Amino acid sequence: MEKFEKLTAIAAPMPLINIDTDMIIPKQFLKTIKRSGLGVNAFHEMRYDLDGNENPDFVLNNEAYKGANILVAGDNFGCGSSREHAPWALLDFGIRCVISTNFADIFYNNCFKNGILPVVVSEDELQLLMKDAEKGSNARMIVDLENQQIETSDGEVISFDVDQHRKHCLMNGLDDIGLSMEKIASVDAFEAQMAQSAPWV
Amino acid sequence: MAPKTLYDKIWDAHVAHEAEDGTCLLYIDRHLVHEVTSPQAFEGLRMNGRTVRAPEKTIAVPDHNVPTTLDRLKGIENEESRIQVEALDTNAREFGLVYYPVDDVRQGIVHIIGPEQGWTLPGMTIVCGDSHTATHGAFGALAHGIGTSEVEHVLATQTLIQKKSKNMKVEITGKLSPGVTAKDITLAVIGQTGTAGGTGYVIEYCGEAIRSLSMEGRMTVCNMAIEGGARAGLIAPDETTFEYCKGRPNAPTGDTWEAALSYWKTLYSDDEAHFDKVLTLKGEDIAPVVTWGTSPEDVLPITANVPAAQDFSGGKVEAAQRSLDYMGLTAGTALRDIEIDTVFIGSCTNGRIEDLRAAAEILKGRKVKEGMRAMIVPGSGLVRAQAEQEGLADIFKEAGFEWRLAGCSMCLAMNPDQLQPGERCAATSNRNFEGRQGRGGRTHLMSPAMAAAAALTGKLTDVREML
Numbered sequence: 278m279e280k281f282e283k284l285t286a287i288a289a290p291m292p293l294i295n296i297d298t299d300m301i302i303p304k305q306f307l308k309t310i311k312r313s314g315l316g317v318n319a320f321h322e323m324r325y326d327l328d329g330n331e332n333p334d335f336v337l338n339n340e341a342y343k344g345a346n347i348l349v350a351g352d353n354f355g356c357g358s359s360r361e362h363a364p365w366a367l368l369d370f371g372i373r374c375v376i377s378t379n380f381a382d383i384f385y386n387n388c389f390k391n392g393i394l395p396v397v398v399s400e401d402e403l404q405l406l407m408k409d410a411e412k413g414s415n416a417r418m419i420v421d422l423e424n425q426q427i428e429t430s431d432g433e434v435i436s437f438d439v440d441q442h443r444k445h446c447l448m449n450g451l452d453d454i455g456l457s458m459e460k461i462a463s464v465d466a467f468e469a470q471m472a473q474s475a476p477w478v
Numbered sequence: 479m480a481p482k483t484l485y486d487k488i489w490d491a492h493v494a495h496e497a498e499d500g501t502c503l504l505y506i507d508r509h510l511v512h513e514v515t516s517p518q519a520f521e522g523l524r525m526n527g528r529t530v531r532a533p534e535k536t537i538a539v540p541d542h543n544v545p546t547t548l549d550r551l552k553g554i555e556n557e558e559s560r561i562q563v564e565a566l567d568t569n570a571r572e573f574g575l576v577y578y579p580v581d582d583v584r585q586g587i588v589h590i591i592g593p594e595q596g597w598t599l600p601g602m603t604i605v606c607g608d609s610h611t612a613t614h615g616a617f618g619a620l621a622h623g624i625g626t627s628e629v630e631h632v633l634a635t636q637t638l639i640q641k642k643s644k645n646m647k648v649e650i651t652g653k654l655s656p657g658v659t660a661k662d663i664t665l666a667v668i669g670q671t672g673t674a675g676g677t678g679y680v681i682e683y684c685g686e687a688i689r690s691l692s693m694e695g696r697m698t699v700c701n702m703a704i705e706g707g708a709r710a711g712l713i714a715p716d717e718t719t720f721e722y723c724k725g726r727p728n729a730p731t732g733d734t735w736e737a738a739l740s741y742w743k744t745l746y747s748d749d750e751a752h753f754d755k756v757l758t759l760k761g762e763d764i765a766p767v768v769t770w771g772t773s774p775e776d777v778l779p780i781t782a783n784v785p786a787a788q789d790f791s792g793g794k795v796e797a798a799q800r801s802l803d804y805m806g807l808t809a810g811t812a813l814r815d816i817e818i819d820t821v822f823i824g825s826c827t828n829g830r831i832e833d834l835r836a837a838a839e840i841l842k843g844r845k846v847k848e849g850m851r852a853m854i855v856p857g858s859g860l861v862r863a864q865a866e867q868e869g870l871a872d873i874f875k876e877a878g879f880e881w882r883l884a885g886c887s888m889c890l891a892m893n894p895d896q897l898q899p900g901e902r903c904a905a906t907s908n909r910n911f912e913g914r915q916g917r918g919g920r921t922h923l924m925s926p927a928m929a930a931a932a933a934l935t936g937k938l939t940d941v942r943e944m945l
Binding site: 292293294295297299300303304305307308309310311312322327351352353356357358359360361364379380381382383386387390391440441442453454457458460461463464466467468471475476477478 | 494495499503505507515517518521526528535543558562599601602608625626627628637639641709729730734735737741773794796797800899911912917918
């Protein structure tokens with residue numbers, strides 16, 4: 278997993294609320310047995326018409342935002358299914374950070390496993406960042422994970438919270454399984470005890 | 479000892495390791511696996527030279543991609559779908575998992591066969607790379623969806639890295655009126671909380687109306703906890719639960735059953751236990767409901783009219799307008815005047831025997847409106863067999879329904895069962911998102927009885943007029 282330290286990038290505004298995982302990556306692209314190559318189909322139904330042409334009204338089809346690495350999104354981003362194909366598609370498109378007032382639980386977890394930082398901000402802060410994102414390709418937003426701060430192109434600074442374990446893993450590009458394997462003796466002990474106390478499991 | 483919620487009790491019984499910052503390794507008792515969200519996880523194991531820690535607790539079944547037509551054993555036409563199902567087959571056999579292949583009569587939707595085969599038991603922790611894992615909460619098991627990286631983590635370690643969620647209580651008091659079902663309860667709750675209202679919580683459903691539900695109904699309620707944003711839904715186990723579990727193929731027997739039973743009887747929220755959020759609905763106030771928009775929170779009683787975008791506030795105004803445009807609906811239209819062309823009865827929400835019985839009760843001796851495409855997809859091969867034995871299948875076929883083999887089918891349309899652009903479906907599934915049942919397809923969620931009624935009239939219909 279790629280480390281996430283500090284990102285200086287174009288942010289794309291997607292104010293629509295409840296952007297669900299079916300919107301982020303429709304089911305016909307879940308048939309892959311790989312993690313890669315999904316970026317071209319991210320937001321497929323919003324992004325392309327029925328003939329496969331780019332929909333000019335969709336924000337990521339706008340030249341100004343084609344190189345965006347940050348999404349500033351409406352409330353409850355990533356609701357719906359558990360498909361990790363959603364963050365895989367975002368990452369493959371180039372998105373490393375999503376900012377919203379709220380994320381669906383499973384999507385939020387999935388982001389951290391893939392080097393994407395999801396940031397929760399207040400309603401007022403989201404409005405400020407949305408306005409900054411609307412400035413297009415001339416503006417750059419800075420997301421600084423170490424200091425847990427977002428800086429707008431005007432130099433306004435917003436602080437955010439993040440779980441310290443997740444921050445550590447993201448900043449160091451650490452693999453969860455490797456870390457858990459270090460604690461496997463606890464699991465062995467737990468399993469042995471359960472075999473006695475709950476043999477039906 | 480401090481009073482605990484049911485969630486607290488199950489959580490505490492499964493913490494295998496706790497770090498100083500409260501991050502836990504939660505032990506997982508059952509890991510359910512399907513073909514869509516697992517291939518990359520198995521690939522990860524192989525790349526790192528890891529194996530499956532507890533294959534006997536890992537249950538695999540193909541369900542999302544499988545065709546549901548009677549000729550499916552000839553093979554899957556779509557190459558990508560076929561490769562994905564073949565990959566599961568290879569992974570299940572190579573790693574020695576419990577496996578129900580497509581030609582096994584026990585095959586079906588993962589959340590239907592887990593309980594059916596007795597893999598799902600009270601007090602367990604259950605995960606699956608599928609958000610509707612919440613279904614198993616109906617047994618008083620802590621069950622939730624996970625991503626593929628977490629699937630790999632569970633395969634390798636039989637644990638999940640977790641922080642505890644908050645407790646929410648949803649109480650449904652009193653009795654349900656005739657024509658009102660578990661599906662109406664769960665949709666009505668989401669209508670109240672919104673799709674983000676449960677984010678960060680585990681919901682425990684309780685109250686007389688919940689207690690009165692069968693296990694099938696309870697599974698329907700918990701199945702859609704995720705649609706309200708909750709990590710999991712729970713219902714405390716009781717005699718109904720124990721009765722359902724007893725004698726299932728993988729349930730304990732003899733002395734072990736007795737030992738399990740005495741433990742299961744401790745699985746309830748203590749009287750003084752603390753809930754961070756409480757919602758109470760009166761069972762009598764719940765009407766048969768349908769969704770009008772493209773979010774499961776867009777719920778209204780069937781007697782209502784399509785709302786206007788201006789009826790909402792904040793970001794919901796834009797979202798509601800987008801929904802109305804997508805759904806091709808005009809504000810003020812009576813929901814009962816909305817014409818449909820497709821009916822889908824099935825899914826992990828409503829593909830169990832009780833759902834089929836409810837549909838058959840409405841369809842008996844009646845005919846589907848001409849021109850309508852109507853299909854019933856049982857949740858498992860065993861549900862299908864039972865429905866045939868009870869004579870339900872004959873009722874469906876005589877009414878004009880297609881009677882399919884088990885799978886996820888048109889709930890998410892990964893197999894050939896899809897809506898065409900502009901088609902409008904009365905569906906018993908769980909999501910009405912844009913494009914969910916096929917690009918441009920329009921979905922109205924409702925109960926099996928309501929969907930059956932809609933098939934007869936060709937319009938969204940108040941099932942109470944047909945009882």
